Amino acid sequence: MKVNEIKAGVVGIGFIGVAHVEAIRRLGAEVVGVVGSSPERARRKAEVAGLPPVYDSVESLAADPQIDVIHITSPNYAHAEQVRTVLDAGKHVVCEKPLALNSEDTADLVALAMESGLINAVCFNIRFYPANHQAMSLVAAGAIGEPRFITGSYHQDWLLWETDWNWRLQPEEAGELRAVADIGSHWLDLTSFISGRRIVEVMADLHTLVPVRRHPAGPVETFAAVDESGELIEEEMTSDDAAGILLRYEGGARGAVTISQVSAGQKNSVRYEIAGSESAIRWLSTEPEDLFVGHRGRANEISSRDPALFAPEAARLIAYPGGHVEGFPDTFRALFSQVYADVAEGKTGEPPTYPTFADGHDVMLVTDAIAESHREERWVSVKRE
Amino acid sequence: MKVNEIKAGVVGIGFIGVAHVEAIRRLGAEVVGVVGSSPERARRKAEVAGLPPVYDSVESLAADPQIDVIHITSPNYAHAEQVRTVLDAGKHVVCEKPLALNSEDTADLVALAMESGLINAVCFNIRFYPANHQAMSLVAAGAIGEPRFITGSYHQDWLLWETDWNWRLQPEEAGELRAVADIGSHWLDLTSFISGRRIVEVMADLHTLVPVRRHPAGPVETFAAVDESGELIEEEMTSDDAAGILLRYEGGARGAVTISQVSAGQKNSVRYEIAGSESAIRWLSTEPEDLFVGHRGRANEISSRDPALFAPEAARLIAYPGGHVEGFPDTFRALFSQVYADVAEGKTGEPPTYPTFADGHDVMLVTDAIAESHREERWVSVKRE
Amino acid sequence: MKVNEIKAGVVGIGFIGVAHVEAIRRLGAEVVGVVGSSPERARRKAEVAGLPPVYDSVESLAADPQIDVIHITSPNYAHAEQVRTVLDAGKHVVCEKPLALNSEDTADLVALAMESGLINAVCFNIRFYPANHQAMSLVAAGAIGEPRFITGSYHQDWLLWETDWNWRLQPEEAGELRAVADIGSHWLDLTSFISGRRIVEVMADLHTLVPVRRHPAGPVETFAAVDESGELIEEEMTSDDAAGILLRYEGGARGAVTISQVSAGQKNSVRYEIAGSESAIRWLSTEPEDLFVGHRGRANEISSRDPALFAPEAARLIAYPGGHVEGFPDTFRALFSQVYADVAEGKTGEPPTYPTFADGHDVMLVTDAIAESHREERWVSVKRE
């Protein structure tokens, strides 16, 4: 099969679901159908947003014989069951993070996917800014020496006001952890991916800086403004909107990260620095083209996304010449280009060139340890058996 | 018709042609076919890049009754004739800049398009970074006072080396002007669009800083590396690879711009500052999300792309939440979203929300004046009669 | 007395000692004498650097009746005793941080200074970038709402290589803590100063990422290159060259900071973000003129150092017009301008406009808690009695 013969389905049509649809189309593959939280709501949105036909349920999508691969972008609580439905139907699956709400489920999904032999991916899309693959390539080549100190942050502001509301604030839909699971998980995955080192021990302090929220009765889409004209329900918050976490990586590297969804003016800002024994690399998601390479004994470098200058594993993700900024939507295009190459082949590459369920499970083990550390106010080891 | 029922064809499958194909697909419209410089070359590329089926010629594409709109992204010299073919066939047309090689042709195309009643657009895509529409909106609302001093640059480096080669270096394919026509035209259009003022007088100094080039016999794609292993042909250059231009805008505003395709390290960098009697706005294409708003008597502002914070005419171009960087590919999506809304309606909005042939013609008149000014070493008025 | 009639002495003529001498001279006051680690070494340096006459000892400087104020910039271990000598002699005193090696000494010095009635200051100079006073002023005025999340880092690279060497690496000269005491203390003081909230609880993980160093037998000045030609002594390191610290501030604010002296390419980079319930402020020492003010519902702001735009308590520190960058040396000028105004008056203002021994002691209590937290791997309260 060729990539532009692949037929896909997408579950969830919030902001991220639409990003999936767009990226699949850019590859020349067809999105045959989508599924929303309710068929009526989905049809209205599909009409406005130029989306493919709406299917009534994940089951009906999974049952369509022409479909090769299904993307899961629904609220977190639904992921595990929907993934099982898709795997049962023998379709390849691309799942948004987190893969599930707890590590029992993610472990089970890893096992199921392995048994099935189907292609499975988790959308840690931030890896797919080409600069981040370049960073990974530099570390792997020894360009920074031994990674030693891994620090940074992931700060947003869309939950700053007490009237900000979304399903992500409800533990029953989003899981026990909120900011850490939602955005922290990206940072944890990203730095492990780039440094080539897993996190083995954590010490966390989770915060609920907006302790009470007032929200409308109905659903509010991620990043959308709340209509405050109706009656608002006051609710005590239990999950984290910010966190500070100390980290110990394999091989002796140490680190720390702060997570926040209440930092005014930071719309969506990921930052990391991986300092090695020779050099250091730094990246900031709001200037995603540039990888900063810090040196002690010579001028620092800005290594900007450029197919002519990047390593092959980064260059193959690049669609546009240097200086023609690729942004957030392009990370999905790049990620799916790797997944769909495997879908076209019918089997997972060895090793896979994208994050799989195994990666989704590993981050879940880390966030489990974070939750435990916070509750017990002590260092906790990541339990990888 | 709905946007996702529109059928399109694309002429030209270089880097920009592929950008068009992707952007059309993102809107949910279908690209029915593409045309390359030769059918064989096009088929090879189409296979690699997941492109739609290859048609043998513009004529055959234009003759396909299912096609509603055709995009022209071929080398500049071919634009005028291909646009005529498309208009003759009664299809809507989206043409890359420059619209043609000279102002006789562009005037003629404006007239033809008007007669035809067909939708016509020219791809000044840089306007469609949402920050630039926000800038336009701010100026229109009087937020900077009266625009007075309009300055900036458009610098690249892809023609730095004497072995860099591309059809754009051959006046017979690209026109008399090179850097000014190719990238300068974007800057001239952009600042007129934002300031709401046309350029009325110019004083130009054009440079050929790489006076001799060595190139392979065959074609080299824009931004692609040259294979230097074969025999190279030495050729004297006549067109501009850099320029300095003094500008006078309507209403008394003054300005200046520098253009270069030989500035090492600047992959593709547009910069402008429009200083008004109250405030000033600044933008840089390598940080495209941010519009800098400079004030005298209070803190400067960074107004970042955000659908919740931008004016309606900018917000409607935005597909992703603030902080999730939209880049170069997204400008085509945004531009075509406006054109295709008109295609779906079957008629041009009043006023159009995208650059039309009239804008393409106006910039051609300005670049004509630039060429004349350079030859005669004096100020020249733009001849709009 | 007027400021330009004040006579000063400076103990220590390393890089910071010279900074003191320069800053005192800029105020028009006279530096009557300096003291170095040895009179011979001091005389050589004084000749090269245009320094004032060399005195043989702190005692002889303190005994000079014409001297009004003495600055202590010697290695950390010497501070406490030298400060006592100066206070005993009835001179005002300006001491580099840390005020002493432990909190018993700092408590004692606070008491001694209070008894003496003499002016006492500790050089937390980073407060004296005018943007940081502006930040403090904004928080005090409620411009960011309630401070909630205080994060950042202080990273350098001058101890990256195992051959980097300085007295600061020797616990007997520098104290038990190294990076945390040396540069972390600045960050801890700075964020308390700006937020108006003291740190009450800490959880720290300290690192010795360069576990063995090789150094020459003799002394090496801070930031100076090591002569590697001679024989090098191999030594195991015990103090921290990096750290991650979770923080709890008064009033419920939470935070975290990373400290490093081994982050390649970061010569001297302080960063903080103080996120409040309404807005957030951010600052970066390598762009010291600009205070970033982040907002949720309107454009972010860059509030740049400008006497016409800053609050009075920040504006009074400014010597040059906006846009004429003031840097690191100017922070000493600004700090001493406040101290010397009090010296000229003969008594400490109420409240003092600069950090006093009490501030130096308070930071020592925080770093004590950090050391204890690291040893015991648990949260530790700052013991303020």
Place this chain on the structure above:
Amino acid sequence: MKVNEIKAGVVGIGFIGVAHVEAIRRLGAEVVGVVGSSPERARRKAEVAGLPPVYDSVESLAADPQIDVIHITSPNYAHAEQVRTVLDAGKHVVCEKPLALNSEDTADLVALAMESGLINAVCFNIRFYPANHQAMSLVAAGAIGEPRFITGSYHQDWLLWETDWNWRLQPEEAGELRAVADIGSHWLDLTSFISGRRIVEVMADLHTLVPVRRHPAGPVETFAAVDESGELIEEEMTSDDAAGILLRYEGGARGAVTISQVSAGQKNSVRYEIAGSESAIRWLSTEPEDLFVGHRGRANEISSRDPALFAPEAARLIAYPGGHVEGFPDTFRALFSQVYADVAEGKTGEPPTYPTFADGHDVMLVTDAIAESHREERWVSVKRE
């Protein structure tokens, strides 16, 4: 003589005069006296600002036998006569730019200074950001290849409002040119210094974007706010507050610059790019520590001020370690350190390591050509004999 035995006098105690006093003091030299526009006004300011004793006149300062060197920082119209007075008295002289109001005077002063054998310097202080000396050193070493395209800007905003006022707006005090003479001259000198190429031909368009101003009867200091409470005099402006200039340098390099004192939000922003046949260098005065070095075939570099990493001619200007930002005041310290080394020696080094009257004269010839070009609306050659 040693540097800290040098005795200086300073004429003019506006913002720049105070900068001179401070910088001289930092070197350990003594400022024996200052002269203001009137002795009374000077005495008031001297008291506030901690300045040295006030002399009644330039003549009395020049007559003081203990004084070695006199700095001229008075309004432009007074420079020529005051310099003559100083040279007649046999004192070395440091003069602010412009050296005089016209090129007859500057030629005469060059001749006088040469006859006298006295040390003469003109304060093109922007050269003395160490990054700019590093840039010069890189070009001289061939690191960017042949300089080809030299572009940039110098924009301020302190004359934006029609009530902004200063002697610099009065041609009889400041000369025929205003923005070009005042700040443009810095840029012209700087790029010639760095590129090693003089400007040989110019094409200028000068603007008076604020055509009418209203001002108080008395004097207003540069960068100071105007008291608008009294009666204001309305006056038509004749001199330039903005300009666009096309440039031709020796050896075939081409360039362009824009100058403005009416660009809101730009407090004082110098920017240049010197693009060579191999690489390019870029600098921005608001981030003065960093020299950007752009490459085509490898990552771009940020070469930051660091005594360990800069070339010797740049490193010798540096007083503080890397990362400890040196700013505007430090350029005077650096410049005077070179001049005073010669004063201590009693003769000008060969070649001088600072700009001399010859450089001041050369820039005057360029600005003369600019004025002529503007009047005649044509390219004008710089008349160097």
